[in-house]
Amino acid sequence: MSQLDQLTCQETFRRLDDYVDRELSADEMQQVREHLDRCEWCASEYVFEEHVIQGVRERIRQITIPADLLSRISLALDRETVEPPR
């Protein structure tokens, strides 16, 4: 990659949210990855943002669903099935 293709810190920062979400084009993903490989400052921001998102995901997914929810829906489906369509 030539110097011209290399992203600055500012250009990397502008793409960081999309990079974290894998929402850049393949070329841009690669450019950001290469910048992060050589810039400790931006890499530390990236790792931090990624850890926050992972931490929020882990906790928010700990919701317990009501144990009988599926069976209640199933019963409602039974009623739905026996009732003739109007």
Next chain:
Amino acid sequence: MPSSRETFEQLLAAALPSAFGVAIRFVRNRDDAEDLVQEASLRAYRSFHTFTPGTNFRAWLLRILTNLYYQKYRQRQREPQLTELEDAPDLYLYLQTRDAGLHQRSDDPAGLVLERLSMDHIAGAIDALPDDFRMVAALYFIEEFSYEEIAGIVDVPIGTVRSRLHRGRKLLQKSLWQLAVDQGLVAPLTPEAAAP
């Protein structure tokens, strides 16, 4: 060959934790979340013939659930208005943790913040986001949908999902920092403490 009812219930059983997790963030209480999931499931069953096998059932179900939420629940809730919110600056949490010295204390300063916070703290912080941001955040954090998939579920352009998500994440970071400070993570910086 399984009946369509059996197939539906199998797919629903696998999708239910996700649907309930999203629903509870939409309506912010368990009772309404149960009603929302149950009614969305019945609607999904009625239109199961329109579902294309092999495509993403959870995204399909969540789209139905989201439509139902728009129709039945959204108007009932008093929402914080966007104008009431101050945007958080970029890298809010990163800079707060750095300035508080947490980057010297650990290789994983984000972990130091998050280990202070329970699921209820995080859920409360998401629930405090305005409706549009909260919906996108719920779909993003509970599932790992792409912006395009979220856009399809909430029926807004991809660019709108992107901006709501990025802005919502910053607002969330601000709340998480405040909660972690309230939990005793660090003493709030005073001018004296910040002086060299």
